Amino acid sequence: MVYGAGFPAADDVDAHELTHAVTQSSANLLYYKQSGALNESFSDIFGETVDLTNSGGTDTAAVRWLIGEDIPGIGAIRNMMNPPAYGNPGKVSDPQFQCSAVIDRGGVHTNSGVPNHAYALMVDGGTYNAFTIMGIGLTKAGKIQYRALAQYLVSGSKFLDDYLALQQSCADLIGIAGISTSDCTEMKKALDAVEMSKMPCT
Ligand SMILES: [Ca+2]
Ligand SMILES: [Ca+2]
Ligand SMILES: [Zn+2]
Known part of the structure; x- marks a missing residue:
């Protein structure tokens, strides 16, 4: 596995890259447009889940949901709870949604903001886009x-x-x-809040 010099100091990036191997060996999501954004998002989801639970690296409240906060000299590159903070969409209808088929393989690192945001909301809860979600926590999500x-x-x-x-x-x-029907209801609210069922780029 080869990636940026010094990047192994960032535990979320390490787990992000390793999750690409998990994805390749399971769903094998095509690295292009919506399937590619899902591929990127699963890497951020499990990357940050490892980061938040491994007791290594920087784990202060201020960096919760940041991807790459421990990359030397660069720092955070994405925010799963607030994707627009780094130019990514927080929901399908946001102006940051990348509709080009040629930029970033159809926006794989941009549009991952939508499922990333859904995950942060289902884990921690929150109010967004007229939905109020009660968080179900990292283990269940x-x-x-x-x-x-x-x-x-x-x-x-x-x-x-x-x-x-x-x-x-x-x-x-x-x-x-401990997963219950009410957890599934809260999770669906998180998915609806980010408009996961809405067709992008129409
Ligand atoms: Ca950590
Ligand atoms: Ca992180
Ligand atoms: Zn990636």
Whole structure:
């Protein structure tokens, strides 16, 4: 695995890159447009989940949901709870949504902001886009995300497929790790808040 000099100091980036291997060996999401943005987002989701739970690196409240805060000389490059802070969309209808098919392979590092934001909202809760979500925590949300990636998504999956896969995964996991129907309701609110079921770029 080869990436930026000094980047191994950033635990979220390390887990981000390793998650690309998990994705390649499971859903194998095509690295282009919506499927590519999902591929990038799963790497941020599990990258930050590892960061928040490994007790290594910088873990202050101020850097929660930042990607890359420990990259030497560069610092954070994305904010999952506030994607527009780094020029990425927080919901499908945001002006930052990249509709070009040629820039950044169809916006894989930009449009990942939408599912990233959904994850931050389902974990911590919050009020956004007229939805108020009660957070379900990292353990439950992480298990639901992993099941969607490993069991339901395929190479050409889009945001709508992820929207449906996450709900099916949550339903499958009721009774495991304390996951309940009300957790699935809160998770769906997070997905609806970021407009995951809305067709982008129309
Ligand atoms: Ca950490
Ligand atoms: Ca981080
Ligand atoms: Zn990546």
